[in-house]
Amino acid sequence: MRLSRYFMPVLKEDPKEAQIVSHRLMLRAGMIKQQAAGIYSWLPLGYKxxxxxxxxxxxxxARAGHIAMLMPTLQSADLWCESGxxxxxGEEMLRIKDRHKRDLLYGPTNEEMITDIFRSHVNSYKDLPLTLYHIQWKFRDEIRPRFGVMRGREFLMKDGYNFDLTKEDALHAYNRHLVSYLRSYERMGLQAIPMRADGGPIGGDYTHEFLVLAETGESEVFYDSEITDLKFGDRAIDYDDVAECQAVLEEFTSRYARTDETHDAALFEQIPxxxxxxARxxxxxxxxxxxTKYSEPMGATVVGPDGTRVPVHMGSHGIGVSRLLGAIIEASHDDKGIIWPxxxxPFHVGIVNLKQGDASTDGACGALYAELKAQGLDPLYDDRDERAGAKFATMDLIGLPWRITVGPRGLAANKVELTARRxxxxxxxxxxxxxxRLKEIYQPVFDAAQ
Amino acid sequence: MRLSRYFMPVLKEDPKEAQIVSHRLMLRAGMIKQQAAGIYSWLPLGYKxxxxxxxxxxxxxARAGHIAMLMPTLQSADLWCESGxxxxxGEEMLRIKDRHKRDLLYGPTNEEMITDIFRSHVNSYKDLPLTLYHIQWKFRDEIRPRFGVMRGREFLMKDGYNFDLTKEDALHAYNRHLVSYLRSYERMGLQAIPMRADGGPIGGDYTHEFLVLAETGESEVFYDSEITDLKFGDRAIDYDDVAECQAVLEEFTSRYARTDETHDAALFEQIPxxxxxxARxxxxxxxxxxxTKYSEPMGATVVGPDGTRVPVHMGSHGIGVSRLLGAIIEASHDDKGIIWPxxxxPFHVGIVNLKQGDASTDGACGALYAELKAQGLDPLYDDRDERAGAKFATMDLIGLPWRITVGPRGLAANKVELTARRxxxxxxxxxxxxxxRLKEIYQPVFDAAQ
Structure with a gap:
């Protein structure tokens, strides 16, 4: 993308309404615009x-064998009455009446709807195991939305639901999710630590939250420092292998790591x-x-191997997709701006032309831009007629991890400058x-996508 | 994908509620499930x-130089009061009150919001031309939702908005959209004819609708048969070239083609x-x-080259993304089911194993499946323990354009059968x-994505 043709409205001033750094930087970098309290437009850079x-x-x-689908944002109230x-x-649910005075709601989560889909179509244990997920906008009518996309009202979430014949199978699904989440967060450049959590309104005997350490975090956390040495890395995993997934769970959850909700001071004291x-x-x-919390009241049963009907064992598993942008920035920034993993x-590399309008730098930048694209990389070329300082400041603010600087002096010796943002x-x-060099740097990113 | 691990709940019976073929086939093929009147879940096959x-x-x-972003589904009523x-x-707008009794609405379109974004951030003609678009769920509270996703209440739409200094520039943006839409529909296997249309509630001096011919179409259309011979094809186009885009507009709109809303019998009679x-x-x-219909009342102005502020010239351009599934099926099906272009x-090819459990057919199917994936193709392997007839019927119903049939007799001679659905x-x-052969067949599809 050429910046002269892009829409990236960076702000010169710090916006007053932003209390935390990710909110401030997302506004300043022209990534989001607030449209109503806790409701944001994703401007092109944020959307990328x-x-x-x-x-x-x-x-x-997909790698874990989970199947993508999409449920609507609006739901009929009926299903929620069934589950109770x-x-x-309460008031966090946005309740709506349509023109025929029927009760709808903007879904805050989808346990009821997915259970309804399951019971409508699945009848036999032979169709299990099954895990369905979607990535869809949700709404929670927070009384005080704040911190930008970190605590918005309309937010994008991945929520997945497993359906299994037995508790053992469902716990394997749980483990598959744990593994796939570890991989997902690491690919995003995050260390997200699974911590023993509280069931809350969804309920749950087994539950872990994934937390990213950051000073601005809303939760107080207590953990054994050994846990931050763990890395899933690019190890191969067979998601069908029960023991292998269980071993990952044990590796990542056997050390003490809890939020204040489940913190146990006596246990904590046993760590050296x-x-x-x-931390936070x-x-x-x-x-x-x-x-069977939902399958029982809603009648989501299958015929088991012995011919009797049993309610299925379920779990639900969420990733806060829109909130992750904030979390990544909280965990990765400096005084100058964002530092994207x-x-x-959003772009792999920025190209800064130090002398826009000069035939040699323009030519070299154009050629670099074309060559990077030909190699499958996604560059942002700052081709505006701006002074070098302003171009550097913009690149630092928006946080592309690499920058190529092209100036007439370097070019005379066939040199450009490659700078690491971090x-x-x-x-x-x-x-x-x-x-x-950039192709080499990004190869692991492309490989991870395979 | 192996069908034994997929979730594709095909129905044996024709659903009673479906009045048109696309609705019936989408339900039967397990692509959608109705959750409330005009509100659907997209099951895995439909979602794909x-x-x-x-x-x-x-x-x-992207090819046309238009920039992707994302606006939220919910909007504040304030902006809509500004535009009037x-x-x-009316009642088609779903109006909502949040917990603080603030008026929100589920956006049926985004002219107001995008104009607000523009006026907040763009100040100078130097930042033009600019075209922003998003693909987002919208809601129109139709009094009688019907025909499945063809006239749903919650629907997915691409809507794009251009901002230009002059009418001439805005008409070039109009032409860019026409060209990009012709390309888009052709890539979907559709012939969508631009027809002179009526401005309707959005207003507009220049407007064309794109119509797909189908017996079940809701509009009556009148056209010169020469128009159906036109094809955009894979010709190269420079979207910055004003004359080139204008020539495409003329080529595709100079012949008579109108809906009943704008039909002119006298003009029509002049065609041989x-x-x-x-047709329909x-x-x-x-x-x-x-x-300047929105830019004037909402104050979306830029400083022009002569230093004075002028309201920008705008247009808006929509593609009915979710409705397209219905339209494609209406245009491409037979008695047995869907025929996807x-x-x-959803999958490039289906593999039917005629003798599941047989070591040689299982082995050959597994190898085929792996090789197709290695070649970048996306196969659906029916590995269920079902008789051949049922497998064929399912493949015909879901409409994959190609099928490979693997049986023990053919395999003995190292042969499989490749069948064209159409x-x-x-x-x-x-x-x-x-x-x-399949790689060759799909090469144009992959090339078109470049």
Missing amino acids: VLRRIEQIVHEEQ RYDDY ETRRRQ GIEVGQIFYFG EGVT TGESVELSPQEAVA | VLRRIEQIVHEEQ RYDDY ETRRRQ GIEVGQIFYFG EGVT TGESVELSPQEAVA
């Missing part, structure tokens, strides 16, 4: 990141003092096993070498 | 087609009688130029040849 995150979630869910949650949900950590975290996902960056370190390379 | 259509729209919009449409819109056609059509898109088919014609090929 949102799509990258969505894409990672889709890829990792219509009254329970040097490893005890107390941002919740970016949660997995639940809740057994390679896996989610470290600020630069190397001089020929344009060809810079392209090759 | 929806995504393919979305992807084509994104690719063609809050009262005009043998070329006069009266389904509207799948519309483009508008409406000048290659560009949008013609029913089969050829015997070695498995390797079948893969190569």
Whole structure:
């Protein structure tokens, strides 16, 4: 993309309404615009990141054998009366009446609807196991929406639901979700720690929240420092292998890691003092096993191998897709702006032309731009007639992890500068070498998508 | 995908509620499930087609230089009061009150919001031309939703908005949209004819609707038969070239083609009688130029080259993404079921194993499946323990354009059968040849995505 043709309305001033850094930087970088309290438009740069995150979630869910579909944003109130949650949900549920005075609601989650779909179509244990998910906009009418997309009212969430014949099978589905979530977050450049959590309104005997450590996190967390050394990495995993998935669960959840909701001071004290950590975290996902909580009242049963009908064992599993943008920025920024991890960056590299209008720099930048695109990379070329300082400041603010600077002096020696946003370190390379180096840098990102 | 692991709840009986073939076939093929009047879940097979259509729209919009973003589903009523449409819109607008009794609405379209975004951030003619679009769920509270996704209440639409300094520039944007829409529909296997239309509630001096001919179409259309010979094809186009885009507009709109709303019997009679056609059509898109209708009341102005502020010239341009599934099926089916065009088919090819459980057919099917995937194709392997007739009927119903049949007799001679859904014609090929043939068939689809 050429910046002269893009729509990226960066702000010069810090917006007053933003209390936390991710909100401030998303507004300043022209990623979002508030349309009503807790309701945002995703401007082109923000939308690109949102799509990258969505894409990672889709890829990792497919890898785990989970099946994508899409439920509508609006739901009939009837289903929620069946489960008993219509009254329970309180004022956070946005209730709507259509022109025929029928009660609708803007879905805050989809347990009821997916259970209805299941019971309408599945009849036999032979059709299990089954895990369905979607990535859809949801609404929670928060009394005080704040922190930008971190606590919005209209938000994008991936929610998946497993249906299994037995508790054991459902716990394997739970483990598959844990593994796929670890992989997803790592691909986004995040360390999200599974912590023992509280069931809350969805209910659940087994549940873990995934938390990203960040000073601005809303949750207080307590953990064994050994847990931050764990990395899923690019190890191969067979999602059908029960023992293999169980081993990952044990590896990532056997050390102490809890939010204040489930914190147990006595247990915590048993960790050697040097490893005890107390910090703040941002919740970016949660997995639940809740057994027959919905299948029983709603009659979601299958005929088992012995010919009798049994309610299915279910779980639900969520990733806060839109909130993740905020979480990633909270975890990865500096005084100058955002620092995108390679896996989610809106553009792979920025090209800064130090002398727009100069035939040699314009030519070199145009050629670089074309070559990067030909190599499957997605560059943002700042071809505006602006001074170098302003171009650098914009690139630093929007946080592309790599920048190529092209100036007449370097070009005379066939050199451009490749700069890492995170470290600020630069190397001089020929344009060809810079392209090759970037291809190398992004190869793991492309490989992970396979 | 292996069918044994998929969720594709085909129905054996014709659903009573479906009045038109696309609705019936989408229900029977397990593509959608109604959740409330005019509100649908997109089951995995339906969702896959929806995504393919979305992807084509994104690719063609990017090619035309239009920029993707995303506006929220809910909007504040304030903006609609500014434009004067809050009262005009009537009962089709779903009006909502949040917990603080603030007036929201579920957006039926986005002229007001995009104009607000524009006026908040763009100040100078130097930032023009600009075309922003999104693909987002919308809601129109139809009094009698029917025909499945063809006239739903919650529906997915691509809507794009151009902002230009002059009428001439805005008409070039209009032409860019016309060209990009022609390309998009052709990639979906559709012939969508631009017909002179009526401005309607959005208003507009220049507007064309795109109609797909189909017996079940809601509109009566009148056209010169020469128009159905026109094809955009894979010609190269420079979207910045004003004359080139204008020539396409003239080519595709100079012959008589109108809906009953704008039909002019006297003009129609001037066509030679043998070329006069009266038929029915389904509207799948519309483009508008409406000048300063929104920019003036809402103060969306830029400083022009002479230093004075002028309201921008705008247009809006829509593609009915979810409705397109219905339109494609209406235009492409037979007694046995759907016939997907290659560009949008949920899976590229179905594999039917005639003797599930037989080591040789299972092995050959597994190898074919792996090889097709390795070649970048997306196969659906019917690995269920079902008789051949049922497998064929399912494949015909869901309408994959190609099927490979693998049986023990053929395999003994290293042959499988490749069958075209549209013609029913089969050829015997070695498995390797079948893969190569399919790669060849789909190459234009992959090329079009570049």
